[in-house]
Amino acid sequence: MARVATGDAFTSTQRAEIDRAIRDAETVSRLEFSVYVGRSDGETRPFAQRLHAALAAPARSVLIVVDPPARIVEVVTGGEARRVLDDEEVKLAILAMQSAFAAGDLAGGVVRGVQQLAEHARKPQLRHTD
Amino acid sequence: MAPFHALLILFLLPAGLFLVITLLVYLPSMRHSEGYQPGQVWRGEPEWFGGPRKGVEAIDETEPAAVGSGRDGGESGRGGASGHW
Numbered sequence: 001m002a003r004v005a006t007g008d009a010f011t012s013t014q015r016a017e018i019d020r021a022i023r024d025a026e027t028v029s030r031l032e033f034s035v036y037v038g039r040s041d042g043e044t045r046p047f048a049q050r051l052h053a054a055l056a057a058p059a060r061s062v063l064i065v066v067d068p069p070a071r072i073v074e075v076v077t078g079g080e081a082r083r084v085l086d087d088e089e090v091k092l093a094i095l096a097m098q099s100a101f102a103a104g105d106l107a108g109g110v111v112r113g114v115q116q117l118a119e120h121a122r123k124p125q126l127r128h129t130d
Numbered sequence: 131m132a133p134f135h136a137l138l139i140l141f142l143l144p145a146g147l148f149l150v151i152t153l154l155v156y157l158p159s160m161r162h163s164e165g166y167q168p169g170q171v172w173r174g175e176p177e178w179f180g181g182p183r184k185g186v187e188a189i190d191e192t193e194p195a196a197v198g199s200g201r202d203g204g205e206s207g208r209g210g211a212s213g214h215w
Contacts, residue, residue: 009174012158022180038176041186045212052208054188055181063210069172071215079207087209094213102215 009037009068014107021111025118031081032061033118035110040067048074062121064113066097068106073097073113081121089120 010018022033034055040047048065055061059078062085066073075090093116100109182188 009172009177015177015179018179032180034178034180036176036178036181038174038178039172048210049208050189050192051178051181051186053192058208068174073213073215074210075212076208076210082207082209085209087211090209090211091213094211098213098215 010107017107018110018114021114025114029084029118029121030060031085031118031121032057033064033114034061035064035066035114037066037068037106037110039069040065040072044070044072044074048076052076052078062117064097064110064117066101066106066110068101071101073101075113075117085117085121090117093117093120 018035022035025031025033032055034051036048036051044065044067048063051065052058052061052063055063057078060080061078062081063076064073065076073094075094077085077087077090093113096116097109097113100106100112176186178185184191
């Protein structure tokens, strides 16, 4: 018989870790990061796109949607975000998340995913030549 | 000062305060569950970190045109990827 989760998806410590990872990622990449964890309303990809469109600045936002019951992870990048974070780089971050999720580490996978996406989106520092 | 009073003020009161503060700090996290574990039935409420204040309800107010464009529609150049575990 399947066990039932008795409480929230995350402990307060895990929640704080995810918040910190998002803040650090935004500082590093200058993009907006958002993470949704929960059951999708219908198909996951269209649902993720609807969530992404509802963000304050969708064009420069990166949204991670994790649907634990369906075992699906979706990443949606806005038009501006995609210029510094292409789909291949997103797939690499998804691979890292998948392995953590498969090992049962939901919060750790989210944190790792956010960190990897931010690292890929980090622009090289411009050096003034004059 | 009686020896008992000195003992009370110097040792017992600080020790008691230490215990009370420690309990207040650790009790909330001890009451929490371990979070979601694989194999459990998902009963958790959706959590949206860095999302709009209205939460999931905000998607009802989004223009359908803003949702329809993107990687699958082509207009805004939206991208991303999916995975399954």
